[in-house]
Amino acid sequence: MSATAASEPVLEIEGLRVAFRARRSAVTALRDVGVALGAGRTLALVGESGSGKSVTSLSVMGLLPRNGAVEAGRILYRRRDGTRVDLARLDETRFRAIRGREIAMIFQEPMSSLNPLFTVGDQIGEMLLLHTDLDARARRRRVIEMLELVEIPAAASRMNAYPHELSGGMRQRVMIALALVCEPALLIADEPTTALDVTIQAQILDLMRRLQRELRMAILFITHDMGVVAEMADDVAVMYAGAVVEAAPVATLFARPSHPYTRGLLATIPRPGRPRGERLVPIPGSVPALSAMPPGCAFAPRCPIAVEACREPVALAPLEGDHRVACHLAHAHETVAAHG
Amino acid sequence: MTSYLVRRIVGMVVVILLVLTIAFVIVRLAPGDPAALMLGPEATPQDAVELRARLGLDRPILVQYLTFAGNALRGDLGTSIFFNRPVTEVLAGRAEPTIFLALMSLAIALVIATPIGIWAAYRRGSWLDQGAISTAMLAASVPSFWTGLMLQRWLATELGWFPAAGYGGPDADFLERMRHLILPAIVLGIVNSALILRFTRASMLDILGEDYIRTARSKGMPERRVVLRHALKNAAIPIITIVGLTFALLVSGAVVTERVFNIPGLGNLVVSAVLRRDYPVIQGTLIVVASLYVLINLLTDLLYLVVDKRVRY
Ligand SMILES: Nc1ncnc2c1ncn2[C@@H]1O[C@H](COP(=O)(O)OP(=O)(O)O)[C@@H](O)[C@H]1O
Ligand code: SF4
Ligand SMILES: [Mg+2]
Numbered sequence: 001m002s003a004t005a006a007s008e009p010v011l012e013i014e015g016l017r018v019a020f021r022a023r024r025s026a027v028t029a030l031r032d033v034g035v036a037l038g039a040g041r042t043l044a045l046v047g048e049s050g051s052g053k054s055v056t057s058l059s060v061m062g063l064l065p066r067n068g069a070v071e072a073g074r075i076l077y078r079r080r081d082g083t084r085v086d087l088a089r090l091d092e093t094r095f096r097a098i099r100g101r102e103i104a105m106i107f108q109e110p111m112s113s114l115n116p117l118f119t120v121g122d123q124i125g126e127m128l129l130l131h132t133d134l135d136a137r138a139r140r141r142r143v144i145e146m147l148e149l150v151e152i153p154a155a156a157s158r159m160n161a162y163p164h165e166l167s168g169g170m171r172q173r174v175m176i177a178l179a180l181v182c183e184p185a186l187l188i189a190d191e192p193t194t195a196l197d198v199t200i201q202a203q204i205l206d207l208m209r210r211l212q213r214e215l216r217m218a219i220l221f222i223t224h225d226m227g228v229v230a231e232m233a234d235d236v237a238v239m240y241a242g243a244v245v246e247a248a249p250v251a252t253l254f255a256r257p258s259h260p261y262t263r264g265l266l267a268t269i270p271r272p273g274r275p276r277g278e279r280l281v282p283i284p285g286s287v288p289a290l291s292a293m294p295p296g297c298a299f300a301p302r303c304p305i306a307v308e309a310c311r312e313p314v315a316l317a318p319l320e321g322d323h324r325v326a327c328h329l330a331h332a333h334e335t336v337a338a339h340g
Numbered sequence: 341m342t343s344y345l346v347r348r349i350v351g352m353v354v355v356i357l358l359v360l361t362i363a364f365v366i367v368r369l370a371p372g373d374p375a376a377l378m379l380g381p382e383a384t385p386q387d388a389v390e391l392r393a394r395l396g397l398d399r400p401i402l403v404q405y406l407t408f409a410g411n412a413l414r415g416d417l418g419t420s421i422f423f424n425r426p427v428t429e430v431l432a433g434r435a436e437p438t439i440f441l442a443l444m445s446l447a448i449a450l451v452i453a454t455p456i457g458i459w460a461a462y463r464r465g466s467w468l469d470q471g472a473i474s475t476a477m478l479a480a481s482v483p484s485f486w487t488g489l490m491l492q493r494w495l496a497t498e499l500g501w502f503p504a505a506g507y508g509g510p511d512a513d514f515l516e517r518m519r520h521l522i523l524p525a526i527v528l529g530i531v532n533s534a535l536i537l538r539f540t541r542a543s544m545l546d547i548l549g550e551d552y553i554r555t556a557r558s559k560g561m562p563e564r565r566v567v568l569r570h571a572l573k574n575a576a577i578p579i580i581t582i583v584g585l586t587f588a589l590l591v592s593g594a595v596v597t598e599r600v601f602n603i604p605g606l607g608n609l610v611v612s613a614v615l616r617r618d619y620p621v622i623q624g625t626l627i628v629v630a631s632l633y634v635l636i637n638l639l640t641d642l643l644y645l646v647v648d649k650r651v652r653y
Contacts, residue, residue: 113552
């Protein structure tokens with residue numbers, strides 16, 4: 001891999017706007033989302049429920065619900081052969097060759113994301129059937145290999161199991177095997193461990209990190225848990241109400257969180273002595289309804305330090321190096337610091 | 341699994357015993373002396389006494405019941421008063437047209453309803469979906485005798501494509517007899533397709549919203565495969581139930597259509613038997629149809645086992 005290829009992002013989302021049609025009205029779920037993910041790296045999208053993380057990931061997969069559409073922006077994906085395509089405008093036939101084979105996805109709900117009527121081997125093998133020329137025996141061998149890779153014991157017999165015969169953790173391993181069987185360059189993981197208990201969660205995260213190294217893939221990792229971000233991410237984009245409010249390399253973000261919302265989220269990281277399952281409400285209030293977005297900073301109604309200026313719209317702007325933040329005050333502090 | 345089967349079969353026996361009891365009681369509850377009723381106004385008291393003896397009506401009620409139930413369980417449903425032949429024989433002679441009519445109309449209903457139901461669910465909200473739903477509602481609300489008479493007039497009388505009525509007479513070979521069933525099968529097929537269509541659509545709609553359908557799409561497969569492999573197999577489970585019930589209803593309830601097309605089937609037999617007060621035939625039909633119903637129900641549940649490995653009885 002040449003130096004330029006490594007530094008050039010696999011995925012670059014620019015100015016993405018996604019809207020959903022309702023009965024009579026329309027709501028904008030993503031407003032000007034922009035993130036970049038380098039080859040082999042992990043970008044975490046973090047934010048409370050309803051902030052637009054899943055919509056972002058489904059846009060990349062071209063799997064938005066029927067009532068949703070990309071209204072503006074580009075989703076640039078660098079294919080294995082080096083060519084760049086805009087996934088927001090790719091036709092279905094060409095998209096199908098990428099989906100599953102080059103970009104794969106694992107979902108939050110291991111209980112309902114596998115088809116109950118097919119064996120797990122069948123469901124993993126189907127990926128090979130769709131994207132490779134392997135014959136039935138070779139597919140079978142490869143499925144067993146994958147099940148072993150995700151550390152499922154007795155892989156050869158487990159491949160004949162139906163999803164309901166496996167535990168949640170095992171099913172998520174199956175989902176990972178399914179997603180990775182074609183060795184995708186980009187894996188999208190939408191809250192892959194949220195539904196699992198803590199021990200299983202740690203095992204799955206370990207597994208994902210190991211497989212990422214072995215397969216050299218990039219991961220778009222979606223979570224609402226800052227603790228998981230710390231364990232998994234190279235870069236972080238914090239989302240609030242359909243927009244990225246802060247983006248930075250993980251160390252920078254944890255050392256100098258500059259958006260009040262990010263600071264609120266960081267206060268929720270479990271510490272020793274505090275049970276991990278306990279979710280603290282970081283900031284009073286909740287994400288505004290998409291139909292009732294405040295005109296200025298969307299976080300203003302909940303922001304502990306909001307000022308008059310916060311009624312003006314605010315955009316993501318560089319703070320220092322590759323640290324970007326969308327907050328009037330963060331930039332004001334910087335100005336003060338620079339001048340004082 | 342085995343214990344489930346045993347439980348189900350015990351359940352079946354209980355239901356059938358219940359039906360036997362009901363069939364027995366109904367005749368006793370009919371106002372007046374059954375023998376006199378059966379014989380009609382011209383009969384002499386002597387006739388009535390003879391018939392009562394023949395039917396065992398002069399014995400204690402419990403003895404009557406046990407005899408009746410015991411005979412029925414051994415496959416002896418008594419003797420038809422009108423035909424003066426064993427009821428089982430009479431029923432067997434009328435079963436062929438009814439069963440083939442049921443099978444043909446079910447096939448027609450499935451051919452019409454499943455593809456349209458699947459497509460309507462896939463394109464929910466489109467003009468095709470709305471058109472399919474309204475047409476189905478219309479088809480279900482038009483009385484089948486009217487559809488029957490219209491089709492009879494158009495396809496049989498005017499165009500001469502099919503025989504207008506009957507079952508081909510005593511010498512007709514099997515194909516000729518089946519030819520007589522096509523038109524009534526179309527009528528019943530249309531009526532029943534409405535129900536199956538709505539069921540198919542509803543259960544496909546449910547399934548298409550499932551997480552595993554999104555997973556299937558994320559694998560990069562054509563929509564055809566998503567719908568026909570991943571969704572349909574799951575949607576098939578409720579569809580099987582309604583198809584089984586429809587079949588059971590068709591076997592027991594094609595009365596109007598058999599009447600309109602003068603098909604000598606069970607529906608027609610039952611109507612005549614009621615008019616003639618041929619109680620043994622009425623009882624026999626009730627018992628056979630109810631048993632069939634219970635049996636089809638069991639078969640449907642067993643089909644679940646084959647389709648869905650999660651089902652453990
Ligand atoms: N099919 C849909 N129709 C209308 N609104 C939707 C739809 N899907 C998602 N949304 C809205 O988009 C916003 C972002 O949702 P989502 O991306 O699922 O959030 P999360 O960050 O929890 O994954 C939410 O306000 C949600 O209500
Ligand atoms: S812009 Fe104002 S309201 Fe928004 S986060 Fe910054 S300080 Fe708070
Ligand atoms: Mg989500």
